[in-house]
């Protein structure tokens with residue numbers, strides 16, 4: 001078997017593999033980040049960092065079943081300074097990217113000012129879609145708010161930046177959001193964050209399975225794949241060609257990754273399956289993807305990326 005080339009680039013950085021962790025999965029603590037650094041993932045993406053450390057919501061706050069996971073973590077993280085120190089300490093071993101989340105525009109501005117002062121550019125995924133902040137809406141469902149935030153950000157910020165979006169379900173929403181994003185020098189858009197405020201019911205105990213928000217939380221895993229693929233493909237078609245698509249949602253096999261790339265993703269993130277299987281997942285997924293590419297005689301992901309066919 002020849003070994004297909006799974007390399008890609010993300011915001012101008014070359015990666016040996018197009019498979020990485022999703023922010024939030026196995027990337028909060030020093031030990032978890034080291035595990036990812038030592039794994040075969042193409043890069044490491046941190047947990048969404050806030051200005052100060054946060055404990056997050058009450059436990060239990062994560063639950064998984066055969067077809068997915070539900071969580072209401074509430075942004076537990078060690079704070080921006082910890083993640084920047086980690087990135088600095090690792091040097092050039094493997095690309096490490098930062099995910100950022102802010103509770104308000106002032107906090108976002110302070111976070112970005114911190115990044116601007118660094119003597120190295122950090123590629124950043126700005127999370128506009130955390131569904132689990134008690135009393136706060138998901139930012140990216142408020143289009144004028146997104147526009148206002150991006151205007152403020154790109155007024156002064158010049159390091160590579162992308163945004164992580166929640167899923168959209170309506171053609172008009174895809175079109176309006178894409179039109180808005182096309183006005184800014186974004187390097188990438190990540191589709192999708194967990195569909196928010198879902199509910200898993202345990203019929204045995206007649207109860208919800210996580211404590212915060214009376215059991216409501218963001219869902220991930222196999223049950224969200226069709227929603228993720230739809231968002232990747234829609235935005236791939238609607239965004240200007242210099243904004244890369246990063247696929248996230250429902251990836252637990254090499255075939256899932258193949259489908260994301262066919263829909264237009266340059267890079268694919270793994271969340272629920274990484275939590276289930278641990279960082280060894282990257283090696284398995286790479287092998288499975290290589291087998292598919294080999295069978296189809298593709299030698300690189302660029303040969304089929306975005307080439308999903310329609311019927312007639």
Ligand code: DHB
Nearest residue numbers: 072073074075076130132
């Ligand atoms: C959390 C969940 C998300 O889906 C996200 O994008 C960021 C944070 C959380 O609850 O910690």
